[in-house]
Amino acid sequence: MTSPSATKALEHLEGHFEEHLSDLKALVAVPSVAFAGFPPAELRRSAEEVARVLRSRGLEEVRLLEIEGAPPYVFAEWVEAPGKPTLLLYAHHDVQPAGDEKRWKSKPFEAEVREGRLFGRGSADDKAGVVVHSAAIGSWLQAAGRLPLNVKLLIEGEEEVGSEHLAELLRRHRDLLQADAIVITDTANFDTGLPSITTALRGLVTAEVEVRALESSVHSGMWGGPIPDPAMALCRMLATLVHPDGSIAVPGIQEKVRALTEEEKKSFASLPAGEAEYRKQAGMLEGTEMLGGGRNPYETNWRQPSISINAIQASSRKDARNIVCDAAWARVGIRLVPDLDAKQTLEALAEHLKRHAPWGVKVELKTDIGGGWWYTDPGQPLFQAAGRALTAGFGREPLLVGCGGSIGFVDPITRELGGIPALLLGVEDPYSNPHSENESLSVGDFRSAIRSEILLFEELASALAR
Numbered sequence: 001m002t003s004p005s006a007t008k009a010l011e012h013l014e015g016h017f018e019e020h021l022s023d024l025k026a027l028v029a030v031p032s033v034a035f036a037g038f039p040p041a042e043l044r045r046s047a048e049e050v051a052r053v054l055r056s057r058g059l060e061e062v063r064l065l066e067i068e069g070a071p072p073y074v075f076a077e078w079v080e081a082p083g084k085p086t087l088l089l090y091a092h093h094d095v096q097p098a099g100d101e102k103r104w105k106s107k108p109f110e111a112e113v114r115e116g117r118l119f120g121r122g123s124a125d126d127k128a129g130v131v132v133h134s135a136a137i138g139s140w141l142q143a144a145g146r147l148p149l150n151v152k153l154l155i156e157g158e159e160e161v162g163s164e165h166l167a168e169l170l171r172r173h174r175d176l177l178q179a180d181a182i183v184i185t186d187t188a189n190f191d192t193g194l195p196s197i198t199t200a201l202r203g204l205v206t207a208e209v210e211v212r213a214l215e216s217s218v219h220s221g222m223w224g225g226p227i228p229d230p231a232m233a234l235c236r237m238l239a240t241l242v243h244p245d246g247s248i249a250v251p252g253i254q255e256k257v258r259a260l261t262e263e264e265k266k267s268f269a270s271l272p273a274g275e276a277e278y279r280k281q282a283g284m285l286e287g288t289e290m291l292g293g294g295r296n297p298y299e300t301n302w303r304q305p306s307i308s309i310n311a312i313q314a315s316s317r318k319d320a321r322n323i324v325c326d327a328a329w330a331r332v333g334i335r336l337v338p339d340l341d342a343k344q345t346l347e348a349l350a351e352h353l354k355r356h357a358p359w360g361v362k363v364e365l366k367t368d369i370g371g372g373w374w375y376t377d378p379g380q381p382l383f384q385a386a387g388r389a390l391t392a393g394f395g396r397e398p399l400l401v402g403c404g405g406s407i408g409f410v411d412p413i414t415r416e417l418g419g420i421p422a423l424l425l426g427v428e429d430p431y432s433n434p435h436s437e438n439e440s441l442s443v444g445d446f447r448s449a450i451r452s453e454i455l456l457f458e459e460l461a462s463a464l465a466r
C-alpha cells in the first residue's frame, strides 16, 4: 500500500522531473575520466558537482571523502528518522574515456536527448545512478518534509579503474557508512522498460602458462620430427581443459557448482529470451554451435563456470616462418560461480595443466585472483519489498537476473560492512552502450527508476524494521 506521503512524493517528481534531468546533464558535462593520463582535476570538479546536486536536494553533511592516491568519493546523509533502518545508497561519478570522438553523433560531454534517450558519456554508467538517488530523496523531502527511513550516500570516484581504495575507505569510515542494507544503482536491466534485480555475479581467476622445450627456436626442416614442439604441447594441454559440450574438464571445478534453487529455476524458465536472442546479442556466426549441454544460455552464462583462452602466443602471425618455436604461451581465464574457491580453482588448473604436459616439456605458471563470485539469496524479505517497488515504479514485474561478468566492488562493500544485504538495481538497458561510443540512457527508464526508489524507501522501511 502506497502511503499518502509516498503518493505526494511521486506527484512531486512528476512536476519536477525536468530538474532532475538537468542535474544529470550537468554531471555529464564534467569529463570525469578516471583513467591514467586524464586530468585528475576533472574528477575533483565532478565530485564537487555531485556534492552541489546532493545539497540542492536536501541532503546533509555533504562532503568529499579523501584517501591518498584516490579520486574523491562523495558522502552525504539524511538520518533524521530515529529507530528506522538505514540504507547505504551507492553509485559512481567517474566514467570511461570517450573513445573515438568521431563516432559520437553528439558531443560525449554535452548531454543531448534524441528519440527518448539521453546521450553522453556517463549518462547511464553511472551518473544516472547518482541522480536516481538524489531525485528520490529530493522528492520525499520536498513533498513530505522527511524520508521514511535513514539514508547515507557513497558516490565513488574510481569504479572504472577497479575501486582500488574502496575497501580501505570502508574500513576507515566504517561507522560513518554503517547501514542495514545497500542499494547499488549500477547494473543493467534485461530490456528497456523491464526492471531487473541482479542477484549473482561471477568471479574471475587467470593463469599465464608458458611451455618450453628448446634453448632457442630452430629450423623446422633441419631439426623437426624428433624434437618436441612447445606450441603443439601447449595446444594438447589446453585442449584437455573442456569437454566437447564446453563444460570444464579440470577435476575439482564442475562438481563444486552449487545447484540452482527452485526460485532460480523458476526465474530462468520465465526469462523472456533464449537461444535466438543470445546468439544475436553475442554476434555468433551462422552455423556455430551453442554450448552448455542444452541449458538456457543465460543460465550457462550466469550460473556455470566458464574457461576461456584470452591470448595465445608462439612466434607471431607477422613473423611466421619455418621453425619449431622454443616456447609457447597462453593466458587462461576462469569465471567463478558459487561454491568455487578462487585459490583452489587455480591450484586445480595448475595441477591439471602440468599433468597433461606431454614429452617432458617445461611448464611454468603465473596465476592471479581477480575476485570472487558474489551471490545473494533472493528469498530474503528485502527482495519481495524491492519487487513491489519496482513493479509499481515500472508498471512491470521485475526479473531476477545474474551477470556473467564481475563487479569488483560488490563483494568488498558487503563484506566490510558486516555482510549486509545488497540490492543491485539497473538503469542501463541493452542499448545503453556503456564504455563505448554513443552511450545513452532511456529517459523513460530513468523516470521509472526514480519512481521505484521513492517507493523502495517506504517498502524497505518496513521490510528492514528491527
Ligand SMILES: [Zn+2]
Pocket (backbone or CB within 6 Å): 092, 125, 126, 159, 186
Ligand atoms: Zn558503472
